[in-house]
Amino acid sequence: MKITAVDIGGSHITVAAVDMESRTCNGGSRMQVDSRSPAGEILDCWAAAIARCAETHDGTQIAVAMPGPFDYASGVCRVRDQSKFDALYGVNVKDALAERLQIDAGNILFDNDATCFLRGHYFAGCFQExxxxxxxxxxxxxxxxxxxxxxxxxxxxxxxxxxxxxxxxxxxxxxxxxxxxxxxxxxxxxxxxxxxxxxxxxxxxxxxxxxxxxxxxxxxxxxxxxxxxxxxxxxxxxxxxxxxxxxxxxxxxxxxxxALGEEGILLGAAALREKEPVGSER
CATH class of the missing domain: 3.30.420.40 (ATPase, nucleotide binding domain)
Structure with a gap:
């Protein structure tokens, strides 16, 4: 099984297909995104990057690592006054991406990027349980x-x-x-x-x-x-x-x-599809 894993940063989006059996990232791509752009432009860029990756493995299950503050369960962005994503404040990013990707919103999971980062290192075996x-x-x-x-x-x-x-x-x-x-x-x-x-x-x-x-x-x-x-x-x-x-x-x-760098975040996002609970708002 492969998951479309996404890492969203203040200046980029990285997307890769994560093989859940081998716990490896395949075909990753990174694109610069101006987080100070209007909401529609940011969401269009994100959706396009996700769609390109998902098409390579028929992936409709998507897991996103996102900086906070963010309501990870509902998908509503709460970032403001941080010189990034101001236009997304109050926007339901989950619904907006689902509409652009033409998939059910339930197919998209979010979690905090720092939580995904650490989870990914456990998932990859870098630390003992x-x-x-x-x-x-x-x-x-x-x-x-x-x-x-x-x-x-x-x-x-x-x-x-x-x-x-x-x-x-x-x-x-x-x-x-x-x-x-x-x-x-x-x-x-x-x-x-x-x-x-x-x-x-x-x-x-x-x-x-x-x-x-x-x-x-x-x-x-x-x-x-x-x-x-x-x-x-x-x-x-x-x-x-x-x-x-x-x-x-x-x-x-x-x-x-x-040593994993961004791959650790992507692995941690994909691991959301296993048994880990969604993290906090930041």
Whole structure:
């Protein structure tokens, strides 16, 4: 059996057919989508990408990893004031996609992208069933999910107070880019570009120290922390500061940077079709 798995981000959509027996992704494709576009344009792009993939394996079962806030059971988007998807606020994305794809809305499942990210790593065998793990996605936003023996739940770290505002404003690509520019650096558009700059070390070390301060206060009771998202790829630049800050606070975790990347999110979305419950709104 194959599931059409979808990962929706702040600037892209990725779709792949997931073989549920081999637990592998086949024929994945990624397309840039301007999340600041009108609702109709965004939904048309998403539907077209999903349809192209579904046609390759006659797939009518669709599972979508979506950032929050989002009502995952009903399919209504609650994202606003995050410089993405403002036009989709209050829109029933499930119904809108079902209409465009000409399928029953019940064939489309949604879950939080961070939850899918962590579930996918368990689904792929990256962790033992008895391991408690915190998954953090570091990219256009700050996603978080914890898995214990009782299942998955979101600690909603993104909206917790930190610094002068909330955690999402500090542990996302926009903070890194703004902080670098504020120090007299160039105005860059991506963390990947920032990581190539020889004078970016101070910004990444500050990012790591800030994250250590946040996690020291949050104090998750887990064995390991799984990092994903574009910022995680720069772990060599901020990891030392992160681990040193946690050690100074008496906190010790095993850190693992995702080797699956986006495939982990797609696998986790597809695994919704098995026995896992739908996650929280963020």
């Amino acid at each position: 008895n391991e408690n793990v915190l998954g953090l996605t570091l990219g256009t936003g700050f996603g978080s999910v914890i898995r214990t023996g009782e299942g998955y739940f979101s600690p909603d770290y993104w909206c917790r107070s930190f610094g002068d505002s909330m955690a999402d404003d500090y542990f996302s690509s926009r903070w890194l880019l703004h902080a670098f520019a504020a120090l007299g650096g160039e105005k860059l558009t991506s963390v990947r570009e920032l990581a190539t700059r020889g004078n970016s070390g101070e910004v990444f070390r500050k990012f790591g120290a800030n994250l250590a301060g946040f996690l020291s206060e949050a104090a998750p009771d887990v064995d390991a922390i799984l990092l994903g998202g574009n910022i995680a790829k720069a772990y060599p630049l901020f990891g030392d500061a992160l681990e040193a800050g946690l050690a100074a606070a008496g906190r010790h975790y095993r850190f693992q940077v995702s």
